[in-house]
Amino acid sequence: MENRAYNYAIVRSFVTWSVIWGLVAVLVGVIVSLQMVEPDLNFPPYLTFGRLRPIHTNAGIYGWGVGVIFATFLYIVQRLCKTPLWSDKLAKFQLWFFNATIIASAVTLLLGYTTSKEYHEMEWPIDVMIVILWVAFAINIVMTILKRKDEQMYISLWYMLAAIIGVAILFTVNAAAVPASLFKSYSAYAGTNDANVEWWFGHNAVAMALTAPPLAMFYYFLPKTTGVPIYSHRLSITAFWSLIFMYLWTGAHHLLWTPVPDWIQTLAMGFSVMLIAPSWGSVFNGYLSMNGQWHQMRENYLVKYLILGITFYGLQTLQGPMQAIRTFSAFIHYTDWVPAHIHMGTMGWVSMISFASIYFLIPRIYGREVYSIPLANLQFWLILVGQLIWSISLWIAGVLQAGMWNAMNPDGSLTYTFMETMVEMYPYWWARVFGGLIYMAGLVVFIYNLYMTVSKGKPLATQTASVEGRA
Amino acid sequence: MWEKKPVLLIVLATGVILIGTIITMVLPFAWVNTEADRIEGVKPYSALQQEGRDIYIREGCNNCHTQTVRPLVSDVLRYGDYSKSGEFVYDRPFLWGSKRTGPDLARLGGKYPDAWHYQHMESPRAMVPKSNMPDYGWLSANQLDPQVIQHKMETLGFPFTAEEINALKGKTEMDAMVAYMQKLGSDIPWRQNAKTEIVGDLTNPYAGVGHATMEPWEELYQQNCAACHGEHMEGVIGPELIGGDYDDEVLFEIIYTGIADGGMPSFSNLGTDKVWKLVNFVKYYHLGEGH
Numbered sequence: 221m222e223n224r225a226y227n228y229a230i231v232r233s234f235v236t237w238s239v240i241w242g243l244v245a246v247l248v249g250v251i252v253s254l255q256m257v258e259p260d261l262n263f264p265p266y267l268t269f270g271r272l273r274p275i276h277t278n279a280g281i282y283g284w285g286v287g288v289i290f291a292t293f294l295y296i297v298q299r300l301c302k303t304p305l306w307s308d309k310l311a312k313f314q315l316w317f318f319n320a321t322i323i324a325s326a327v328t329l330l331l332g333y334t335t336s337k338e339y340h341e342m343e344w345p346i347d348v349m350i351v352i353l354w355v356a357f358a359i360n361i362v363m364t365i366l367k368r369k370d371e372q373m374y375i376s377l378w379y380m381l382a383a384i385i386g387v388a389i390l391f392t393v394n395a396a397a398v399p400a401s402l403f404k405s406y407s408a409y410a411g412t413n414d415a416n417v418e419w420w421f422g423h424n425a426v427a428m429a430l431t432a433p434p435l436a437m438f439y440y441f442l443p444k445t446t447g448v449p450i451y452s453h454r455l456s457i458t459a460f461w462s463l464i465f466m467y468l469w470t471g472a473h474h475l476l477w478t479p480v481p482d483w484i485q486t487l488a489m490g491f492s493v494m495l496i497a498p499s500w501g502s503v504f505n506g507y508l509s510m511n512g513q514w515h516q517m518r519e520n521y522l523v524k525y526l527i528l529g530i531t532f533y534g535l536q537t538l539q540g541p542m543q544a545i546r547t548f549s550a551f552i553h554y555t556d557w558v559p560a561h562i563h564m565g566t567m568g569w570v571s572m573i574s575f576a577s578i579y580f581l582i583p584r585i586y587g588r589e590v591y592s593i594p595l596a597n598l599q600f601w602l603i604l605v606g607q608l609i610w611s612i613s614l615w616i617a618g619v620l621q622a623g624m625w626n627a628m629n630p631d632g633s634l635t636y637t638f639m640e641t642m643v644e645m646y647p648y649w650w651a652r653v654f655g656g657l658i659y660m661a662g663l664v665v666f667i668y669n670l671y672m673t674v675s676k677g678k679p680l681a682t683q684t685a686s687v688e689g690r691a
Numbered sequence: 692m693w694e695k696k697p698v699l700l701i702v703l704a705t706g707v708i709l710i711g712t713i714i715t716m717v718l719p720f721a722w723v724n725t726e727a728d729r730i731e732g733v734k735p736y737s738a739l740q741q742e743g744r745d746i747y748i749r750e751g752c753n754n755c756h757t758q759t760v761r762p763l764v765s766d767v768l769r770y771g772d773y774s775k776s777g778e779f780v781y782d783r784p785f786l787w788g789s790k791r792t793g794p795d796l797a798r799l800g801g802k803y804p805d806a807w808h809y810q811h812m813e814s815p816r817a818m819v820p821k822s823n824m825p826d827y828g829w830l831s832a833n834q835l836d837p838q839v840i841q842h843k844m845e846t847l848g849f850p851f852t853a854e855e856i857n858a859l860k861g862k863t864e865m866d867a868m869v870a871y872m873q874k875l876g877s878d879i880p881w882r883q884n885a886k887t888e889i890v891g892d893l894t895n896p897y898a899g900v901g902h903a904t905m906e907p908w909e910e911l912y913q914q915n916c917a918a919c920h921g922e923h924m925e926g927v928i929g930p931e932l933i934g935g936d937y938d939d940e941v942l943f944e945i946i947y948t949g950i951a952d953g954g955m956p957s958f959s960n961l962g963t964d965k966v967w968k969l970v971n972f973v974k975y976y977h978l979g980e981g982h
């Protein structure tokens with residue numbers, strides 16, 4: 221009875237739109253990767269690499285990433301709180317305002333209205349829209365939690381609340397600027413201060429948008445899928461609090477060897493290494509929850525997505541701290557190694573968890589069985605192989621270029637000019653185009669599978685609904 | 692306890708988030724960009740330079756170029772003196788970047804003559820054949836709007852004069868960009884300080900080598916010199932090189948240390964061996980077999 225009042229329509233809409241923006245992000249990604257090897261594919265003034273690259277990153281993080289966060293959180297919060305959303309109207313507003321914001325971002329970035337600050341390129345009027353959007357989302361989630369039926373809040377809800385607060389603080393502080401006109405503003409901070417604020421924001425956008433929310437999804441969907449609870453509650457608690465404590469100290473690992481004061485860099489380095497502990501706390505918690513259940517890796521494609529996802533999270537959080545060490549940073553910083561790191565995180569970790577979450581949701585919000593499990597498996601291999609080609613070729617490229625940048629002749633002069641090192645990148649950049657195309661093929665399979673499920677999928681047998689009953 | 696009280700959880704989480712934030716993000720404002728950081732000679736951007744900077748941001752050049760030289764041997768050799776905090780006090784926003792698809796630009800000012808920049812922006816591949824930098828020739832078609840730029844200068848609180856604003860009339864976005872490029876990193880006199888001293892004897896290790904030996908060295912010339920001196924040393928931005936009768940040592944010095952005020956860059960980072968090869972190539976190659 222209560223079930224009927226749950227608002228699944230809004231979840232359906234957010235799933236649809238996040239997938240659309242995800243496709244846009246990947247498509248623009250393939251375009252910019254082609255522009256790097258074929259500069260004649262720049263069409264000024266709008267379609268040049270410099271203007272398109274931020275559209276790729278922002279469509280990926282805000283359109284796809286945050287879109288999935290909205291979809292899954294609005295679902296999870298109703299299930300975990302055993303109560304419908306606080307306000308359906310507000311959720312509806314959130315949906316349309318979300319799309320308006322993404323479209324406005326894409327258009328203004330194409331027109332060259334940008335602050336240049338990474339992951340925060342949109343100019344101040346869009347920042348205002350983003351703040352309104354986030355407040356609308358936050359109110360609905362918090363109010364729903366306040367009227368929950370279960371007193372105890374499950375792990376996913378902690379991560380949700382932390383992410384909501386975290387993003388709010390980070391975004392508004394980094395947005396501070398003095399407008400010169402409707403679409404041009406100057407940062408409220410200058411030079412080294414601006415850099416330090418930006419990367420405090422930048423790294424914690426990773427924490428609060430690309431780590432905490434996927435963890436909330438993982439902690440919810442893994443036990444739901446396997447039917448076995450999370451291994452250790454105590455480990456969850458420790459990992460949660462130490463994660464949100466430590467992340468905030470680490471922003472300056474993006475600024476090693478720059479004019480930012482040394483002690484900030486050293487703190488960032490130390491805390492980055494310590495971050496391995498809470499990150500791997502969640503990884504182990506996930507692995508150990510699979511005790512006796514590993515056969516499900518073969519039998520259930522959702523488990524495969526979830527476990528591969530958390531594995532990439534584990535690799536990501538080992539590689540990240542390594543990059544945060546001064547000597548290692550001196551070598552790979554500014555090279556193609558870093559985009560390879562990013563894409564293991566976004567294509568591997570965040571997207572794997574997102575695909576799994578959406579596959580889990582679809583039958584429940586549409587009342588239909590997933591159209592084709594073989595297609596879901598095919599998609600799994602396409603995105604896995606695409607991402608591995610992407611990352612591995614650019615790790616090699618990064619190390620190669622770093623080595624050439626640092627190579628010295630016996631007389632103490634540099635062995636290679638910049639261009640001699642840069643031309644060596646082309647084969648690897650081509651490999652990335654190829655990997656990107658394979659990944660995009662996986663995404664197209666996903667969309668086809670979703671479309672067929674929604675339009676032709678078999679109506680759901682009652683059995684899934686009973687799985688649903690366990691909160 | 693907190694697992695049952697969402698408001699308490701929010702308060703605690705906010706507190707936990709703020710600890711690291713205050714120490715590593717808020718506190719540094721007490722040190723950075725203070726008097727202690729100031730460097731004499733670092734001046735705000737002129738109206739034309741600031742507009743160039745805004746166009747650099749608009750075009751997203753920072754997606755391929757960084758603007759900070761690290762105190763590492765290879766960075767300093769390649770780009771010049773390492774960056775200091777005080778050099779960036781007028782930068783809103785900072786443009787240090789995170790990826791070097793193209794070279795760092797923090798010390799670009801004075802490296803090339805203006806003419807080089809105009810041609811390079813127009814068509815990077817005409818100057819550097821394998822470059823993947825987009826063409827920006829279309830910037831020359833866009834006139835500057837002095838009113839808008841004046842308002843920007845007021846917003847930033849940078850000093851400007853009426854003549855300066857007037858002089859913007861008729862200038863294009865390309866002019867602004869080149870002016871900005873030439874200002875980069877040149878507020879401190881690092882070029883003079885870093886001027887390479889040549890120590891020890893200068894003797895041409897390749898004196899008298901044959902034409903065939905020199906053939907592979909043409910590559911060095913084409914890569915480093917042809918953009919300015921022409922494919923056949925006929926002269927373009929720099930003078931014709933055929934017919935100059937410098938001594939080997941003088942030629943070495945010109946190439947190794949450059950001509951700072953003349954627009955001839957220093958090639959010390961090629962190393963002495965390659966510079967000697969260039970000396971011989973420039974001086975003797977065009978003479979053909981058996982000179």
Ligand code: HEM
Pocket residue numbers: 338426430431470473474492493495496499533536537538539540541543544549552553554558561562564565566569570789
């Ligand atoms: C313990 C956890 C992590 C640490 C310590 C860490 C560390 C780092 C470091 C040091 C860099 C800068 C590399 C450089 O420019 O030299 C970096 C870049 C980046 N990382 Fe991680 N990382 C971690 C986890 C993650 C995760 C889970 C993601 C999720 C996608 C991620 C996404 C990114 C992104 C997007 C950048 C690029 C920033 C830019 O534009 O320069 N990281 N990370």
